[in-house]
Amino acid sequence: MAEVVIVGSAEDAGQVAADAIEHLVRANPRAVLGLATGSTPLTTWRALAARGLDLSQVRGFALDEYVGLPAGHPESYRSVITREVVEPLGLTPELVRVPADSGPIETAGADYEAAIEAAGGVDLQILGIGRTGHIGFNEPGSSFASLTRVKTLTEQTRIDNARFFDSPEDVPRHCVTQGLGTILRARHLVLLAFGAAKAAALAGAVEGPLTASLPGSAIQLHPRVTVIVDEAAASELQHADYYRYAWEHRLPWERL
Ligand code: PGA
Secondary structure (H helix, E strand, O other), rough: OOEEEOOOOOOHHHHHHHHHHHHHHHHOOOOEEEEOOOOOOOOHHHHHHHHOOOOOOOEEEEEEEOOOOOOOOOHHHHHHHHHHHHHHHOOOOOHOOOOOOOOOHHHHHHHHHHHHHHHOOOOOEOOOOOOOOOOOOOOOOOOOOOEEEEEEHHHHHHHHHHHHHHHHHHOOEEEEEEHHHHHHHOOOOOOOOHHHHHHHHHHHHHHOOOOOOHHHHHHHHHHOOEEEEEEEOOOOOOOHHHHHHHHHHOOOOOOO
């Protein structure tokens, strides 16, 4: 079962996630981080940046990228990762990969899988969850065994992401995303969610049946998952009281 940590705010969640990353990087300065874009991970990146750790040897793999944006577009996930993660955290740009960042699109998936494998796999993967239940850009119907590949975004996801673009029509229809199978290979999953709009998808992911119709439910197959949520995102969890109790009474040696 996922360990569910219910906190008071997105800022508090960022501190808890940053604790897990700091612990990992202090033990292994060359750790491999799975990076996520979107609004959700921002408090984690801010909390981590404030700690002033030397992250220059950390390797990074982004979850996903749009297909079809011109190179250097400010909303391409390469640009977003550079602006929001690489620069503030002091990562080394050459050690951070984004899907489809080199070579032809036809082989981008296989290339990315090979690069992750060559790095020794992802140690800790940061995840958000979309209202459709997607993790990465694995929209409903994605196979639990899927690997990095081109996907078509749902209209809901395009509408949700339109806030980053001048007009909803500018949001690309396609992406390259790590698959659910790729994500499940990471050694530790840290999923964050904030706000009531995420409550149904979050409850489905943590407590609902395993189903490709709610891709986030794939996390139930993973032996080490930490879910960090605010009260609004936790509002549809049936076992919230137990999660609070377990967190309050965690043993001193238990780490995230
Ligand atoms: P958000 O997106 O963090 O911008 O809410 C999360 C997601 O779509 O995975």
